[in-house]
Every structure is written in C-alpha cells, then in structure tokens.
Amino acid sequence: MxxxxxxxxxxxxxxxxxxxxxxxxxxxxxxxxxSNSNFLLHTxxxxxxxTLYEERVDIADLPFFIGLMEHLAARGLICPQPVKAxxxxxxxxxxxxxxxxxxxxxxxxxxxxxxxxxAELGRGLALLHQAGADFPMERANSLSVPDWRPLAERAGAxxxxxxxxxxxxxxxxxxxxxxxWPQDLPxxxxxxxxxxxxxxxxxxxxxxxxxxxxxxTDAFAYDLAICLNSWCFEADASFNLTKGQAMLxxxxxVRRLEEAEVAALPALCRGSALRFLLTRxxxxxxxPPGAFVKPLDPLEYDRKLAFHxxxxxxxxxGLRR
Amino acid sequence: MxxxxxxxxxxxxxxxxxxxxxxxxxxxxxxxxxSNSNFLLHTxxxxxxxTLYEERVDIADLPFFIGLMEHLAARGLICPQPVKAxxxxxxxxxxxxxxxxxxxxxxxxxxxxxxxxxAELGRGLALLHQAGADFPMERANSLSVPDWRPLAERAGAxxxxxxxxxxxxxxxxxxxxxxxWPQDLPxxxxxxxxxxxxxxxxxxxxxxxxxxxxxxTDAFAYDLAICLNSWCFEADASFNLTKGQAMLxxxxxVRRLEEAEVAALPALCRGSALRFLLTRxxxxxxxPPGAFVKPLDPLEYDRKLAFHxxxxxxxxxGLRR
Numbered sequence: 001m002x003x004x005x006x007x008x009x010x011x012x013x014x015x016x017x018x019x020x021x022x023x024x025x026x027x028x029x030x031x032x033x034x035s036n037s038n039f040l041l042h043t044x045x046x047x048x049x050x051t052l053y054e055e056r057v058d059i060a061d062l063p064f065f066i067g068l069m070e071h072l073a074a075r076g077l078i079c080p081q082p083v084k085a086x087x088x089x090x091x092x093x094x095x096x097x098x099x100x101x102x103x104x105x106x107x108x109x110x111x112x113x114x115x116x117x118x119a120e121l122g123r124g125l126a127l128l129h130q131a132g133a134d135f136p137m138e139r140a141n142s143l144s145v146p147d148w149r150p151l152a153e154r155a156g157a158x159x160x161x162x163x164x165x166x167x168x169x170x171x172x173x174x175x176x177x178x179x180x181w182p183q184d185l186p187x188x189x190x191x192x193x194x195x196x197x198x199x200x201x202x203x204x205x206x207x208x209x210x211x212x213x214x215x216x217t218d219a220f221a222y223d224l225a226i227c228l229n230s231w232c233f234e235a236d237a238s239f240n241l242t243k244g245q246a247m248l249x250x251x252x253x254v255r256r257l258e259e260a261e262v263a264a265l266p267a268l269c270r271g272s273a274l275r276f277l278l279t280r281x282x283x284x285x286x287x288p289p290g291a292f293v294k295p296l297d298p299l300e301y302d303r304k305l306a307f308h309x310x311x312x313x314x315x316x317x318g319l320r321r
Numbered sequence: 322m323x324x325x326x327x328x329x330x331x332x333x334x335x336x337x338x339x340x341x342x343x344x345x346x347x348x349x350x351x352x353x354x355x356s357n358s359n360f361l362l363h364t365x366x367x368x369x370x371x372t373l374y375e376e377r378v379d380i381a382d383l384p385f386f387i388g389l390m391e392h393l394a395a396r397g398l399i400c401p402q403p404v405k406a407x408x409x410x411x412x413x414x415x416x417x418x419x420x421x422x423x424x425x426x427x428x429x430x431x432x433x434x435x436x437x438x439x440a441e442l443g444r445g446l447a448l449l450h451q452a453g454a455d456f457p458m459e460r461a462n463s464l465s466v467p468d469w470r471p472l473a474e475r476a477g478a479x480x481x482x483x484x485x486x487x488x489x490x491x492x493x494x495x496x497x498x499x500x501x502w503p504q505d506l507p508x509x510x511x512x513x514x515x516x517x518x519x520x521x522x523x524x525x526x527x528x529x530x531x532x533x534x535x536x537x538t539d540a541f542a543y544d545l546a547i548c549l550n551s552w553c554f555e556a557d558a559s560f561n562l563t564k565g566q567a568m569l570x571x572x573x574x575v576r577r578l579e580e581a582e583v584a585a586l587p588a589l590c591r592g593s594a595l596r597f598l599l600t601r602x603x604x605x606x607x608x609p610p611g612a613f614v615k616p617l618d619p620l621e622y623d624r625k626l627a628f629h630x631x632x633x634x635x636x637x638x639g640l641r642r
Contacts, residue, residue: 009429025427025523028361031350040349040361042368042427106346106363108330202346 005037005052007095012039015094019101020086021045035213037097040104047104049080052097057213059098064139065212066090066100068132068189075131078208080105107200107207113231118243120206121199121231122224122250125191128209129220129255132189141192141216143275145181148174151278158285163299166281173274173305181271182219182264190223191215195230221261224251225268228317229276229304237303244318262314262321269317270308277301326358326373328416333360336415340422341407342366356534358418361425368425370401373418378534380419385460386533387411387421389453389510396452399529401426428521428528434552439564441527442520442552443545443571446512449530450541450576453510462513462537464596466502469495472599479606484620487602494595494626502592503540503585511544512536516551542582545572546589549638550597550625558624565639583642586635594629598622 007015009027016024022045030049032038035056041048053062066082070090073081080102082090092099110117143151152159152170159167191198193214200208224247232243251257257265280298287295315321328336330348337345343366351370353359356377362369374383387403391411394402401423403411413420431438473480473491480488512519514535521529545568553564572578578586601619608616636642 008432013429023524024429026425026521027429028349029352030361031352040351047363047368104347108334108345108348111329200347203344 005054005095005097007039007052011095015092015099016041016043016050016101018085018087018092019083021048021083021101041101048083048101049104050094050099050101052094052099054097057098061139061213062091062098062100064137065215067137068135068212068215069102071135072128072131077128077131078105078206079212080208080210105200105208105210107202109197109199110201111196113196113243114204115242115246116204117196117201117206118231119246119250120201120204121194121227122247122252123254124199124206124209124250125194125223125227126251126254128191129188129223135189139216141190141218141222143192143214143279144218145177145271148177148274148278151282155278155281155285159281162281162284163302166302169302169305170274170278170281173270177267177271177274180267182221182260182267185219185221185261185264186258187217187219189215190218190220192218192223192226194223194227219261219264219268220255221257221264222268222272224248224257225265225272226276228269229273229301232317233304233307237300237307239307239317241316241318245320246318248317248319257319262319265314265317265319266308266311269311270305273301273305273308277305326375326416326418328360328373332416336413336420337362337364337371337422339406339408339413340404342369342404342422362422369404369422370425371415371420371422373415373420375418378419382460382534383412383419383421385458386536388458389456389533389536390423392456393449393452398449398452399426399527400533401529401531426521426529426531428523430518430520431522432517434517434564435525436563436567437525438517438520438522438527439552440567440571441522441525442515442548443568443573444575445520445527445530445571446515446544446548447572447575449512450509450544456510460537462511462539462543464513464535464600465539466498466592469498469595469599472603476599476602476606480602483602483605484623487623490623490626491595491599491602494591498588498592498595501588503542503581503588506540506542506582506585507579508538508540510536511539511541513539513544513547515544515548540582540585540589541576542578542585543589543593545569545578546586546593547597549590550594550622553638554625554628558621558628560628560638562637562639566641567639569638569640578640583635583640586638586640587629587632590632590638591626591629594622594626598626 013024022043024043026042028040030038030040036054037052039050041050069082072079083101084090198211232240277298280296284295284298334345343364345364347363349361351359351361357375358373360371362371390403393400404422405411519532553561598619601617605616605619
C-alpha cells in the first residue's frame, strides 16, 4: 500500500481539466501498487485511476507501458485503458512527477486463489500473450539472468542473516542459470509480475489485469513460470498440482505450448523463483526507516526454489501430455 | 492516511452481502481518516464507504455517531448516510472490528481555504447546529476543560523538548480555563473537529461534511471557535480577519449568535487552540515506531494560542456588531 505524493487540490483540478473527462468531483488516495502513488478520481463523466510514477519507474519506459495498455485494450483484453489529455499525450506531469490517467476497472483480487481462479488466470495469460503478439515496441527484461548476480552482490553476506547458507544457495543457483538458461523460446510481451494482487475477478471470472509496470519482451513460458510460482503454491510452500493442472490447461486452451517450452518449464520456474527471492531479499535488507511498505518474505521463494530444484519434468507441474 | 486492517476478500464479500446493496465489484483501501480503516466499495448498485473502527473509537459511542449521521441526513444536511444491514442494524462486525457502511459523498477538501470557503463553512456549521438541535442522544465532550490537565500530565516535562517553556505555558493556560470557562451557553450537537479535511467542496460550494467521530454535546460557539482556529489562520499563524468576517457572517446568516456567545468567543478560541495543542503534543511525543501517520505539528496551535491570548473582543475575529 502506498500514497507517497500529496497533490494540492488546485494542481489536481488543473491537471484533470487538461483531459476533458468532466468536472473533478472527488479524489481518494488509494492503497494500490507498491511503487507508485495512485488516486481514484470521480468526475462528472466516470471513475478513473490517476497514477503518479515514483522513482522506481524509469520515465523512459513509460511510452512502452502506456502504449502496451492501449494496444491490449484495443484488442479486447480487459486492462486499464490510458486516457489521452486534450493535447493528445497520455503521459503528463503532476506534482513534479510523470502522471497518467487510466479507466477504472471493477474486480476483486483474490488472496487465496482456488482451482477455478488458476484456470481463469492461465487462460487470461495466454490471451495477454496473443493480444500483445503484434505490439511493435520492445523492452528488455531488466530482472533476468544477467541481473541476478548484481542483485546477489547487493545482498552480499547479509543474506545469511536471513537464512543460514542462503548466500551460497543463491550463488550456486545463479551459476546454474548463467550456464544453461533456455534460449530461443517463443517470445513477445510478457506481464512478468502477474501475481494474484494484479488480477481482478468478479464471481470467479477473471475481470481484468492491472499493473503492467514490469512488462517486457521475454519468453512467454517465463510468464507462465512466474504464475505457477505465485498462484499454485499453498501457504506452506507445498505445490498444489490440481491448481498447476488447471492453470496449464487454461493456458493451453488458448495457446498450446511448444515442445521447447515444455522442456524448459522446470528451469524457468527455478529462475523465476530465484528472481523473486533476490528482489525480495534486497528489499528485505534495505527497508528504509518509517517505510509504509512491509517487505515481502524472501524465504517464501527460497522454499519454492527448493521445490523446483527437485522437478525434472513439466508433468510435475500438471502438464498433461 | 491509513489503512490499518486487511480484510480477506471472502469475509468482505460476505459482509457486503449482508446489506442488500448489490454485488461487490471493487474494494479499494483509501487514505482517509487517521483513526479508522476506510475502504471505497463499488457494488452493482452504487459506491459506498466502509469504515472499520480501530481502537481510538469507543464502541459504546458508535450508536451516537451513526444515529447522528442518520438524523442529520434525514434533515437534508449533506453527510455520509449510514446504510442498514438486512437485519436492520447499522453497525456490524468485520475482521474482528465494529464496521459500518455509509453512502459515498462527492467533493474535494481544500488544503488552503479561501474567503469563499470560510463563508460557506460558517453557513454549513450553523446548518449543522440547526439540524442537530432535536437529536435526542447526548455525548459528553471527552476533550474539554476537565480533560486538559490529564493530557498535560501525559506530555509532562517532555513538552519542553518540543519548545522551551511550553509545559509552563500550557499549565498557566489550563488554570485560567479551569477558573473561568464560559458556562450556560446555547448548546447542542457540535462536530468538534470540522477542519478543512472534513469538509467537501465542489467548485467553491460546500458539498458535504464528514467524519463525525468527535461529535458531542457542547456549546455551539465552541464549534465556531474550533473552525476559526482551523480555517482562518495563514500558514505563518497570522490571523486572516477577512476570512474570520466571512465565516462569522456566514454562520450568522443562518443562526445569530447570542450576546453571551459573542462575549465568550475569545475564551473559547483560546480553549480550543489549547485542546488541539495538547492532543497534538501527546501524539507528537508518542509516535509509535513504523507509524503510517505523520503527527501534526503541536506548535502551530501554540502560535495560534498566543494570538488568542491578545484578543479582548470578538470584533477582532471579524464579528460585525
């Protein structure tokens, strides 16, 4: 949760007036997203979300994120739709920060996804990959294999204060992936952070995807690996095979995985578990004093990683071939 | 800003279903209020605010607060209107806390009120006092003269770490009011916390009053004194007489002050400045580690108090008689 930036009302009203979306009637700072400030706006026309991009988002990436949401929404994917200002631009400036207004999306994120949610998510992820297939922009994944060693070095020996031996476990895992990371898989736009809090449901039906600020160009199956990690484990880090089956079947009902992707899935699951272990570890070791945001437990992903290290075949994730 | 309590979605959905206000479509934790958790709900019928009452609100007082909002809304005052559950109760339980749902109110709170806002506020305050006149319940003001000495004792000598001599200044002021606090003034329901953040405007017109959780039975003119303190000073603690004139004229356009109230106004302004100085001082000296809420500066009210101590006549606040 986070509202980092306070915006004086006159500035807010002037900003909204530059969009032609009606008269501003209400502004509420909302607890959504961890790296940006978000406000729910009510105007005489509709409800909108205003996002102020804080330092964690690189301004140079905004055209990719905004363009992607426009592209996906135009192809029928339910995601926030950027609203252009009267001057034609979808990115403005407010309170000294880049800012954008998107349409308000109904839906509830589930804290404990069930099998139906996992099936819906799998299908929605494949639809996202399809809808993004002809998106012309590219953005490298800035949290992939080459970025893991620098992250591990930022954590350094302090990793062992979180769990004995963690620094060594991480380094061995990095070396494995640096040697043998799957190459030449089908690729395109991936969400790269499609955790349950970024997916909306209404009555067990997927009703929208949000928070595209980690989206990038990478292997589709890596996105699926991220979702297997974030949707199909129980609270005790045990893997729920029924949920894995549902997610993979949901995905393949829209887009069938190629043989190379099937073969790569265990390595991709290990790698994506490592990616979240590393970023959570660095955040955990660097909580600023007085921080609003409670850091997420890195060891959740250490336990998931241990599960993946024992997997030798994608059928163990529930793939039915 | 504050969202203190996280509510699992299934509990939230079950709670909302007990109200007959349609299907729950969206929940956003919002940054509103400092002592409760607030959520903006969207259902298939409308938008609502759900409040979870945290420990600062005494559960025994809830029937007064809820009943008051119902009473005021029924008399045409624009304020949140409590929604009754299907079982007829306006106070339920959610996540182990008392909880209530009220209607969503449009409007923007102004950070720097201008003369027009002060005039509107004065009028709105008098309308509130009129609308509450026949409200049958009573609630003592728990932050009035008898409560100031215990607050000063909680701050103790640490007050002087905030400003040299502050402990003595406070004690002298308390003794003055304990000797000569105005008695037998016209009384009824007062809001007791009608700061700019609790008042909504749309295009310079007052559009609603919120946050009745300090409301109590006390002198009407004390409420006016609180508003003179919170609306009519500039950032440097200088008093803006034009704003004072506008607020008092706005108030008297609805309800004319009696002579005793006019005479008592300087003492009431001093007392209400002291009340906010004391509660802010105690909060300032007792910020819990990792607190979400940045404490408000107590010395703002030390400076306002110094202004009031030099006032001898209500005309100095802008009263035109």
